Amino acid sequence: MDPAGKTIIITGASSGIGAATARALADAGANVVLAARDATRLAELADRLRGRARAIPVNVADPTDVQRLVEQTLAAYNRIDVVINNAGVGLASPVACLRPADLRAALDVNLFGSLTLTQTVLPHMQHARRGQIIFISSVVGLRALPYAGGYAATKAALDRLTEALRVELRGSGISVTLVRPGTTRTAFNDHRLGSHRDRRRFNPPAVAPERVADTVVRAIRRESRVVYVSWSDRLTVWMALLLPGLADRLLARLFIWEGSEEKGVPYANPER
Numbered sequence: 124m125d126p127a128g129k130t131i132i133i134t135g136a137s138s139g140i141g142a143a144t145a146r147a148l149a150d151a152g153a154n155v156v157l158a159a160r161d162a163t164r165l166a167e168l169a170d171r172l173r174g175r176a177r178a179i180p181v182n183v184a185d186p187t188d189v190q191r192l193v194e195q196t197l198a199a200y201n202r203i204d205v206v207i208n209n210a211g212v213g214l215a216s217p218v219a220c221l222r223p224a225d226l227r228a229a230l231d232v233n234l235f236g237s238l239t240l241t242q243t244v245l246p247h248m249q250h251a252r253r254g255q256i257i258f259i260s261s262v263v264g265l266r267a268l269p270y271a272g273g274y275a276a277t278k279a280a281l282d283r284l285t286e287a288l289r290v291e292l293r294g295s296g297i298s299v300t301l302v303r304p305g306t307t308r309t310a311f312n313d314h315r316l317g318s319h320r321d322r323r324r325f326n327p328p329a330v331a332p333e334r335v336a337d338t339v340v341r342a343i344r345r346e347s348r349v350v351y352v353s354w355s356d357r358l359t360v361w362m363a364l365l366l367p368g369l370a371d372r373l374l375a376r377l378f379i380w381e382g383s384e385e386k387g388v389p390y391a392n393p394e395r
Contacts, residue, residue: 124204124205124255124298124343124344124346125344126148126151126152126153126205126340126343126344127151127152127153128152128153128154129153129154129204129205130153130154130156130196130200130202130203130204130205131148131153131154131155131156131204131205131206131207131343132156132158132192132193132196132203132205132206132207132240132244133145133148133155133156133157133158133207133209134158134159134181134183134207134208134209134210134236134237134240135158135159135183135209135210135211135259136155136157136158136159136165136168136209137157137159137160137161137164137165137168138159138161138164139332140209140259140304140332140335140336140339141157141159141207141209141210142168142332143331143332143333143335143336144207144209144332144335144336144339144340145157145168145172145176146168146171146172146333146336147333147336147337147339147340148336148340148343149172149173149175149176151340152175153175153205154175154176154177154200155172155175155176155177156176156177156179156192156196156199156200157169157176157177157178157179158179158180158181158183158192158210159180159181159210160180160181160182161180162178162180165178165179165180166178177195177196177199179191179192179195179196183210183232183236183237183239183240184231184232184235184236186239186243189236189239189240189243190243192240193240193243193244193247197247202247202251203244203247203248203254204253204254204255205254205255205256205257205343206240206241206244206254206255206256206257207257207259207339208236208237208240208241208256208257208258208259209259210232210233210236210237211232211233211259211277212228212229212232212233213229213274214226214229214271214273214274214277215270215271215273215274216270216272216273217269217270217272218272218273221272221273225273226273226276226277229273229274229277230277230280233274233277233278233281234277234280234281234284237258237281237284238284241256241288244256245297248296248297249295249297251296252295252296252297253296253297254296254297254298255297255298255299255300255343255346256288256297256298256299256300257299257300257301257302257339257342257343258281258284258285258299258300258301258302259302259304259339260278260281260282260285260301260302260303260304261274261275261278261303261304261305262303262304262305262351262356262359262360263275263278264278264279264281264282264303265279265282265303265360265363265364266359266360266363266364266370267279268374268378269374269375269378270378282301285299285301286301289348298346298348299348300342300343300346300347300348300349300350301348301349301350302335302338302339302342302349302350302352303349303350303351303352303356303360304330304335304338304351304352304356305329305330305351305352305353305355305356305359306329306330330352330353334352334353335352338350338351338352
């Protein structure tokens with residue numbers, strides 16, 4: 124699908140991957156609808172995109188907000204061609220002390236927010252018999268990292284939802300795309316939930332959000348099924364799936380939990 128002239132909703136558009144994707148799509152000639160909670164940053168980004176974007180402050184965890192987002196988009200453009208479910212929150216904690224409230228809060232955004240927007244926009248796409256729904260997941264949806272089990276669980280659930288939806292919409296004219304980025308240079312982890320004081324002996328190379336954005340634009344043009352941002356992400360995932368025992372041993376050595384004020388927090392033994 125050529126993005127030029129298309130109406131594209133992007134959630135989590137105020138920063139990071141969302142903002143970079145909005146800029147890339149505006150440059151490609153799309154009409155971009157920016158959705159996120161931070162109204163000020165959305166307005167600033169919309170101003171920079173010079174008439175190619177409309178800012179609609181939204182909390183994707185609120186179904187009323189999501190309904191308003193879709194209604195205002197249709198009122199402005201009379202069509203929705205692509206939805207990019209990008210909004211997400213991080214969560215870091217050992218599983219032994221993972222707070223259910225934190226996991227529910229992450230699920231509300233990472234899973235249920237995407238589900239609500241998808242369900243709200245689908246009738247319009249089905250009526251038009253065209254469209255594309257994109258889910259921004261993560262490589263941890265296939266292989267969890269230590270102390271990120273809660274976050275990985277939200278992305279694994281999103282992956283399974285995407286797989287089912289793709290088959291259910293086969294032949295409808297609506298394509299479903301899953302994007303699996305690895306580590307990205309954004310402020311995402313600065314706002315994550317959970318008690319997080321982990322130290323890594325190795326930090327995987329992070330890619331710029333603009334590289335993820337380029338991957339998303341390419342996925343729209345090709346109506347791709349599943350895309351990775353880098354070959355290293357793809358190789359890492361397949362190594363973990365094909366050699367799970369080796370992956371366990373490597374991850375136990377690379378990730379060290381420095382502790383928490385909470386009782387019952389386990390420590391990784393790097394010599395294990």
